[in-house]
Amino acid sequence: MAESVSSDASTDGAEGETRRDFLYLAAGAMGVAAVAGIAWPLFDQMNPSADVLALASAEIDLSPIELGQRVTAKWRGKPVFIDHRGPEVIEKARDVEVEDLPDPEPDAARVQKPEWLILVGICTHLGCVPFGQKDSDPRGDYGGWFCPCHGSHYDTSGRIRKGPAPRNLEVPEYIFLDDTTIRIG
Amino acid sequence: MGFANSQNKIIRWVEYRLPVLKWLDAQLIDYPTPKNLNYWWNFGSLAGVMLVVQIVTGIVLAMHYMPHGDYAFDSVEHIMRDVSWGWLLRYLHSNGGSMFFAVVYIHIFRGLYYGSYKAPREILWWFGLIILFLMMMTAFLGYVLPWGQMSFWAATVITSMFSAIPWVGDELVVWLWGGYSVDSPTLTRFYSLHYLFPFLIVGVVFVHLWALHVHGSNSPLGIDIKRPDQDKIPFHPYYTVKDLFGMMVMFFILAVFVFYLPNMLGEVINYEKANPLVTPPHIVPEWYFLPFYAILRAVPDKLGGVIAMGASISIFFVLPWLDVSKVRSAKFRPIYRQFFWIFLGDCIVLGIVGANPPEGTWLLMGRLATAYYFLHLLVIIPLIGKFEKPRPVPEGIGEPVLKDAGAPAKEG
Numbered sequence: 001m002a003e004s005v006s007s008d009a010s011t012d013g014a015e016g017e018t019r020r021d022f023l024y025l026a027a028g029a030m031g032v033a034a035v036a037g038i039a040w041p042l043f044d045q046m047n048p049s050a051d052v053l054a055l056a057s058a059e060i061d062l063s064p065i066e067l068g069q070r071v072t073a074k075w076r077g078k079p080v081f082i083d084h085r086g087p088e089v090i091e092k093a094r095d096v097e098v099e100d101l102p103d104p105e106p107d108a109a110r111v112q113k114p115e116w117l118i119l120v121g122i123c124t125h126l127g128c129v130p131f132g133q134k135d136s137d138p139r140g141d142y143g144g145w146f147c148p149c150h151g152s153h154y155d156t157s158g159r160i161r162k163g164p165a166p167r168n169l170e171v172p173e174y175i176f177l178d179d180t181t182i183r184i185g
Numbered sequence: 186m187g188f189a190n191s192q193n194k195i196i197r198w199v200e201y202r203l204p205v206l207k208w209l210d211a212q213l214i215d216y217p218t219p220k221n222l223n224y225w226w227n228f229g230s231l232a233g234v235m236l237v238v239q240i241v242t243g244i245v246l247a248m249h250y251m252p253h254g255d256y257a258f259d260s261v262e263h264i265m266r267d268v269s270w271g272w273l274l275r276y277l278h279s280n281g282g283s284m285f286f287a288v289v290y291i292h293i294f295r296g297l298y299y300g301s302y303k304a305p306r307e308i309l310w311w312f313g314l315i316i317l318f319l320m321m322m323t324a325f326l327g328y329v330l331p332w333g334q335m336s337f338w339a340a341t342v343i344t345s346m347f348s349a350i351p352w353v354g355d356e357l358v359v360w361l362w363g364g365y366s367v368d369s370p371t372l373t374r375f376y377s378l379h380y381l382f383p384f385l386i387v388g389v390v391f392v393h394l395w396a397l398h399v400h401g402s403n404s405p406l407g408i409d410i411k412r413p414d415q416d417k418i419p420f421h422p423y424y425t426v427k428d429l430f431g432m433m434v435m436f437f438i439l440a441v442f443v444f445y446l447p448n449m450l451g452e453v454i455n456y457e458k459a460n461p462l463v464t465p466p467h468i469v470p471e472w473y474f475l476p477f478y479a480i481l482r483a484v485p486d487k488l489g490g491v492i493a494m495g496a497s498i499s500i501f502f503v504l505p506w507l508d509v510s511k512v513r514s515a516k517f518r519p520i521y522r523q524f525f526w527i528f529l530g531d532c533i534v535l536g537i538v539g540a541n542p543p544e545g546t547w548l549l550m551g552r553l554a555t556a557y558y559f560l561h562l563l564v565i566i567p568l569i570g571k572f573e574k575p576r577p578v579p580e581g582i583g584e585p586v587l588k589d590a591g592a593p594a595k596e597g
C-alpha cells in the first residue's frame with residue numbers, strides 16, 4: 001500500500017506517509033474499540049440479571065428436622081440437602097483415609113457442626129439431583145447419595161467415592177444465625 | 186428443454202434482468218445426473234423436505250407457544266387440547282424431528298458406503314457435517330421448550346458438560362443459563378435460538394448444494410464420469426419423479442407415527458412439568474442422540490467423556506484423509522464393505538447401550554463399542570485403505586449394464 005502511494009505521489013515524501021499510517025492506525029483502533037464496545041453488551045446480556053442476583057440468600061429453620069432425617073430446601077433454584085446426622089453416621093464419615101479419596105477433604109472441613117451436613121444437592125458430574133434424601137432411596141455403596149444419571153456414589157460426608165463425578169458435593173457458604181437457624185449464601 | 190427459453194414477453198422481460206429461470210433450469214431441470222442412482226440417493230431431497238416441514242410447523246406452533254418457565258408447559262398443553270389442529274401440528278413437529286434425523290443418518294451412511302466424502306467432494310462433506318451439528322443443536326434446544334421433566338434435565342445435563350472446560354467452565358455455564366440453574370431465562374434464550382438455527386441450516390444447505398453441483402452426484406459405482414453424454418440424464422423428469430415418489434413413502438411413514446404412535450419415540454415423563462428438585466430415575470435423550478450419549482458415559486472421566494463425545498462427530502471432518510483408498514464405492518472394496526456393516530452395527534449397539542442404565546454389562550458393552558467406534562475410524566479405515574486390493578472398477582456406467590445384457594462393452 002505505502003509503496004504504491006509513494007510512487008504515485010513522489011513529492012509527498014516520507015512525512016505524508018507517516019501521517020497516513022497514523023490515520024490508518026487511529027481509525028483502525030477506533031473501529032476495534034467500537035466493535036468491542038458493542039460486543040460486550042451483546043455478550044454480557046446473557047449473564048444473570050439483577051433480579052436473579054437479588055435472590056442470592058435463603059434462611060432455613062432446622063428445628064423441625066429430626067435426628068437421622070434428611071430434608072431438601074431450595075436456594076437459587078437449586079436443591080440444598082440438609083442431613084441431621086447421628087453419631088454413627090458422623091463416625092463413618094470420619095473413618096476414611098482422606099488421601100485415598102478422589103477429592104481429598106476431611107469431614108471436619110465440610111461441616112460447621114458435625115450433626116448438620118449442608119450440601120448443594122447437585123451432582124458435580126452433569127448436574128442431576130442425586131438420590132438419598134428419602135429413606136427408601138438408593139444411597140449408593142457408601143451410604144450417602146447415589147446419582148442415577150451416570151452412576152456417581154457419594155459418602156455420608158457428600159464426598160465422591162465412585163463414578164464419573166470429579167468433585168465432592170459442594171458445601172454452600174452458610175452461617176448459623178442461632179442454634180437452629182442457618183442462612184445460606 | 187426448460188422454461189427459460191419461453192417466448193412469453195413477461196418471462197423474457199424478467200429473465201433479461203434476473204435470469205432466475207435460467208438458473209433453475211441449470212440446477213433442477215437440465216442438471217445432468219448419473220443415470221444409475223439408486224434409492225439411497227433419495228435421502229438428500231427428503232432431508233430438504235423435512236427441513237421445510239419443521240420450519241412450517243414450527244412457525245405455526247410459535248403462534249401459540251409461550252417461552253416462559255411459568256407458562257411453557259401449559260401453553261404446550263393448550264396447543265394439544267385447545268388450539269384447532271394443535272395436536273396435529275405438534276405431533277408433526279415432534280415426530281418430524283425424528284424423521285429428519287432418520288433421513289439424515291441414512292443419507293450419511295449412504296455417503297460412507299459409496300465413498301461420497303472422497304475427492305473432489307470433501308467440502309461438500311464438511312458442510313453436511315456442519316448441518317448435522319446445527320441440527321443437533323436445534324433439536325436439543327427444541328426439546329427443552331415443552332418444559333417437561335425430561336426437557337429440564339436434558340437441558341441441565343447437556344449445558345453442564347461445558348463445566349468440564351478448565352478454568353472458565355463454571356462461569357460459562359452460569360452465562361449459558363442466565364442464572365444459577367436452568368430456569369426461565371434459560372428457556373427463553375433457548376427459544377430464541379431454536380427459532381434462529383433452522384434458518385442458519387437453510388443457508389448452509391445452499392452451500393452444500395452449491396458444492397454438490399460443482400462436480401455433480403457421486404453414484405453407486407463411485408466412478409468419475411468421463412462420458413456425460415451417455416452416463417448422465419437430465420434431473421427432470423427422471424429424478425424429480427423419483428424424489429416425489431420417495432417423498433410419498435416418507436410422508437406415509439411419518440403419518441403412521443403422527444396418527445397411530447405419536448408418543449412412541451418420546452418419554453412419558455416429559456408430560457410431567459419440570460421440577461428442579463427431582464431428577465427422574467432414568468434420564469435418556471431422544472433416540473437420535475443415544476449413541477453419542479453412550480460414548481459420553483463410557484468414559485469414566487468428566488472432561489474425557491465430553492471430549493470423546495465431541496470427537497465422535499468431529500473425526501468425520503478428516504475422514505477423507507483417513508481413508509486413503511482411491512476407490513470410492515464399497516461395491517469394489519471387498520474388505521471395507523464388511524467393516525462398513527460392522528461399524529453400522531457398532532453404532533446401533535451404542536444406541537441400545539445409551540438407552541440403558543450405565544451399570545454392569547451395559548457399561549462394559551458401552552466401553553467396548555466406544556473403543557471399536559474409534560478403532561474403526563482411526564485405525565481400521567486407514568489400514569484397509571492401505572492393504573485392501575479393490576476389484577476392477579468399470580470405465581463408465583454404461584459398461585457393466587451392457588455387459589450384463591451380453592452386448593459389447595463399448596458404445597452405447
Ligand code: HEM
Pocket residue numbers: 236239240241242243244245246247250261275278279282285320323324327328329330331379380382383384386451
Ligand atoms: C431444524 C429444524 C427443527 C427441528 C429438528 C426441531 C425440533 C424440535 C423438537 C425435537 C421439539 C420438541 C417437540 C416436543 O417434544 O414437543 C421442538 C419444539 C418446538 N419447536 Fe422446533 N424444530 C425445528 C424447527 C423449528 C422452527 C423453524 C420453529 C419456528 C419457530 C420451531 C418452533 C418450535 C416450537 C414453538 C416448539 C415447542 C412446541 C412443542 O414442544 O411442540 N421449530 N422442535
Ligand code: FES
Pocket residue numbers: 123124125126127128147148149150151152163164165
Ligand atoms: S450427573 Fe450425576 S453421575 Fe452424571
